[in-house]
Amino acid sequence: MVNIGDVARAAGVARSTASYALTGKRAVSDEVRARVRQAALELGYTPNAGARALATSRSNVIGLLAQFLPDEFAPAMLQYLQGVTDTARDLGYDILLSSDSDGPGALKRITDSRMVDGVVLLNVAEDDDRLPVLRAAAQPGALVGLPRDCTGVDVFDLDFEEAGRAMVEHLARLGHRELILVSQPEHVVERGGAYVWRLQNAAVQAAAAKGVVLHTVFGAATQPDIGRDLHALLDAHPGATGLLLNNEAAAAALPTVLRSRDIESPADLSVIGRYSDEFARTFSLPYSSIESAPDRLGRMAVRQLVRRIENQVPDGDPYVVRFVHPELVDRGSTAAPTSASRQ
Amino acid sequence: MVNIGDVARAAGVARSTASYALTGKRAVSDEVRARVRQAALELGYTPNAGARALATSRSNVIGLLAQFLPDEFAPAMLQYLQGVTDTARDLGYDILLSSDSDGPGALKRITDSRMVDGVVLLNVAEDDDRLPVLRAAAQPGALVGLPRDCTGVDVFDLDFEEAGRAMVEHLARLGHRELILVSQPEHVVERGGAYVWRLQNAAVQAAAAKGVVLHTVFGAATQPDIGRDLHALLDAHPGATGLLLNNEAAAAALPTVLRSRDIESPADLSVIGRYSDEFARTFSLPYSSIESAPDRLGRMAVRQLVRRIENQVPDGDPYVVRFVHPELVDRGSTAAPTSASRQ
DNA sequence: TCGACGTGTCGAACCGGTTCGACCTTTCGA
DNA sequence: TCGAAAGGTCGAACCGGTTCGACACGTCGA
Numbered sequence: 001m002v003n004i005g006d007v008a009r010a011a012g013v014a015r016s017t018a019s020y021a022l023t024g025k026r027a028v029s030d031e032v033r034a035r036v037r038q039a040a041l042e043l044g045y046t047p048n049a050g051a052r053a054l055a056t057s058r059s060n061v062i063g064l065l066a067q068f069l070p071d072e073f074a075p076a077m078l079q080y081l082q083g084v085t086d087t088a089r090d091l092g093y094d095i096l097l098s099s100d101s102d103g104p105g106a107l108k109r110i111t112d113s114r115m116v117d118g119v120v121l122l123n124v125a126e127d128d129d130r131l132p133v134l135r136a137a138a139q140p141g142a143l144v145g146l147p148r149d150c151t152g153v154d155v156f157d158l159d160f161e162e163a164g165r166a167m168v169e170h171l172a173r174l175g176h177r178e179l180i181l182v183s184q185p186e187h188v189v190e191r192g193g194a195y196v197w198r199l200q201n202a203a204v205q206a207a208a209a210k211g212v213v214l215h216t217v218f219g220a221a222t223q224p225d226i227g228r229d230l231h232a233l234l235d236a237h238p239g240a241t242g243l244l245l246n247n248e249a250a251a252a253a254l255p256t257v258l259r260s261r262d263i264e265s266p267a268d269l270s271v272i273g274r275y276s277d278e279f280a281r282t283f284s285l286p287y288s289s290i291e292s293a294p295d296r297l298g299r300m301a302v303r304q305l306v307r308r309i310e311n312q313v314p315d316g317d318p319y320v321v322r323f324v325h326p327e328l329v330d331r332g333s334t335a336a337p338t339s340a341s342r343q
Numbered sequence: 344m345v346n347i348g349d350v351a352r353a354a355g356v357a358r359s360t361a362s363y364a365l366t367g368k369r370a371v372s373d374e375v376r377a378r379v380r381q382a383a384l385e386l387g388y389t390p391n392a393g394a395r396a397l398a399t400s401r402s403n404v405i406g407l408l409a410q411f412l413p414d415e416f417a418p419a420m421l422q423y424l425q426g427v428t429d430t431a432r433d434l435g436y437d438i439l440l441s442s443d444s445d446g447p448g449a450l451k452r453i454t455d456s457r458m459v460d461g462v463v464l465l466n467v468a469e470d471d472d473r474l475p476v477l478r479a480a481a482q483p484g485a486l487v488g489l490p491r492d493c494t495g496v497d498v499f500d501l502d503f504e505e506a507g508r509a510m511v512e513h514l515a516r517l518g519h520r521e522l523i524l525v526s527q528p529e530h531v532v533e534r535g536g537a538y539v540w541r542l543q544n545a546a547v548q549a550a551a552a553k554g555v556v557l558h559t560v561f562g563a564a565t566q567p568d569i570g571r572d573l574h575a576l577l578d579a580h581p582g583a584t585g586l587l588l589n590n591e592a593a594a595a596a597l598p599t600v601l602r603s604r605d606i607e608s609p610a611d612l613s614v615i616g617r618y619s620d621e622f623a624r625t626f627s628l629p630y631s632s633i634e635s636a637p638d639r640l641g642r643m644a645v646r647q648l649v650r651r652i653e654n655q656v657p658d659g660d661p662y663v664v665r666f667v668h669p670e671l672v673d674r675g676s677t678a679a680p681t682s683a684s685r686q
Numbered sequence: 687t688c689g690a691c692g693t694g695t696c697g698a699a700c701c702g703g704t705t706c707g708a709c710c711t712t713t714c715g716a
Numbered sequence: 717t718c719g720a721a722a723g724g725t726c727g728a729a730c731c732g733g734t735t736c737g738a739c740a741c742g743t744c745g746a
Contacts (some may be wrong), residue, residue, distance in 0.1 A: 221625030284566030
């Protein structure tokens with residue numbers, strides 16, 4: 001394998017000069033630079049990543065800690081991955097992907113061994129056990145998901161409170177007086193998915209403020225079950241004219257459920273979900289929804305992480321906790337309730 | 344950061360001895376080994392990955408080259424990723440994930456810089472432009488997907504020929520005489536997805552041999568379109584009593600289409616798909632299917648790759664081209680055609 | 687009693703980059 | 717005309733591991 005010594009020899013200069021010519025970290029005469037570049041090209045020289053990492057203590061790799069949970073919806077996860085990998089590549093970084101079920105262990109391994117310059121954590125739980133490890137690490141970290149304690153890390157998440165409020169207020173404004181909110185299953189909450197509560201609590205508050213009845217319920221995350229749950233719900237609350245979904249499986253199952261009950265949306269029932277536009281297209285979902293923007297969150301996390309790695313943080317540089325504003329994508333599934341609604 | 348010199352000093356031995364004590368590559372007295380281990384533990388020593396890679400020319404990292412194509416179904420892709428990452432971790436390797444749209448460029452970069460010990464290529468096309476780069480690389484590679492030329496690499500794929508035959512013969516055996524096969528869209532084929540042809544050709548041949556009429560058609564890969572395609576198909580071939588799906592979007596859309604046409608499966612129409620069981624569960628699909636086993640293919644590729652990296656290939660060690668036998672998962676969506684079928 | 691051998695340890699070299707200080711020209715201003 | 721400054725190049729050291737050959741010591745057989 002050709003190394004920088006070979007290049008230097010071919011160009012008739014010292015190794016250090018070849019290095020300076022290629023990295024541009026010191027001034028080099030135009031003539032020498034041209035000779036070195038030419039030699040590197042002809043010999044097909046590529047710097048050895050390990051050697052460079054050793055010398056510079058920089059690997060140009062970002063660690064990505066994901067968890068492929070069975071009740072995590074695949075399309076959303078893939079969008080996170082795509083946002084992260086694409087952005088990293090644009091900024092000159094590669095991605096080391098870990099889906100190890102032992103999150104803290106994997107994180108400790110890759111940071112202590114200096115394989116990565118920084119880390120992005122996905123699926124961050126309220127009391128995530130990877131956080132202590134991350135804080136003890138030498139590298140910076142960016143999170144997607146809001147933990148209880150945000151010190152020492154940059155945090156990005158959808159504004160679930162605002163999402164909950166927006167959903168309720170949108171339907172209240174149209175004149176709805178009885179709504180149902182279907183959340184993720186309870187075990188997601190127990191695992192630390194506080195965002196379920198954040199959305200639900202805000203929705204409950206907004207409903208109270210507007211004088212709207214809101215039934216809340218946890219739905220299943222898997223397919224045959226959630227369909228049954230939806231049927232049971234619609235049976236239990238015949239007066240409800242609006243349905244709010246913070247549960248991707250429920251959104252995917254709803255068209256079938258509504259058709260079999262002969263319910264039309266929005267004529268008989270107004271529906272608002274919370275999922276990504278990509279998700280809506282994949283499943284051909286006709287419901288208006290709060291955009292959850294997984295790719296955008298991944299992109300933001302990587303951007304900030306790289307800024308921190310390269311010390312471009314504006315002086316003072318407090319750690320950020322940034323919420324993405326929930327955008328309502330109107331797909332025409334909401335309308336004012338009619339007297340004929342849901343008889 | 345604590346390095347092996349610190350550990351050696353704390354244990355009162357030479358650096359080389361500390362290295363031997365920790366790696367076990369030479370005999371060391373029990374007493375010294377214990378002292379070194381103790382020191383390493385107390386100091387919280389973790390070897391520097393870059394330094395180790397430089398010294399051993401081994402990174403313990405496997406490159407994973409995926410392409411997140413818009414018409415690639417997310418659940419299947421995620422299953423590949425999971426199979427690959429889990430298996431790699433079990434065998435002591437980390438995963439460097441690239442979803443770069445410039446596949447050959449990314450591959451060249453990570454192999455030439457010696458960031459990886461080997462590479463897994465997903466979505467391999469018939470004339471994949473990453474293959475020349477891979478063959479020129481110093482590291483071994485394993486493919487998921489069958490290219491025209493398999494020299495120099497290990498190849499794993501579903502046996503699509505057998506899958507096509509099995510689908511047709513299964514329905515022929517039940518007495519069906521007119522079938523429809525819905526394949527992936529034509530641009531998937533043009534991109535090099537030869538597996539579409541492999542399945543279709545085998546199906547056509549099997550149909551001819553059994554004296555069965557087989558209509559073949561390319562369907563869309565996105566949701567509103569494929570539904571329309573399916574309706575058009577069923578209109579065009581009122582005599583068909585069996586439907587074969589080599590198109591995941593079609594499988595996802597079919598329940599809605601059948602319900603709206605009041606067609607029952609298998610009473611009015613027998614259906615066989617080709618997708619993973621995981622996929623079937625996610626979408627709650629009630630159709631029997633040929634298991635496409637993405638996680639298993641990912642696992643096989645990594646296993647063989649690691650064997651090659653570690654030179655455990657059985658002597659002789661020809662490169663392998665291994666096809667996974669298609670298993671038919673019976674979900675009860677096929678039956679003998681009745682006289683009432685599809686009037 | 688001596689030499690051969692095996693075991694355990696050490697020092698030094700090496701992997702392939704980067705970076706620091708020194709040195710040599712050349713240029714420019716005083 | 718001289719000295720300082722600027723520009724360009726070089727050699728050597730360093731990053732943190734691994735690995736090779738040498739060597740000291742104890743054991744065993746002849």
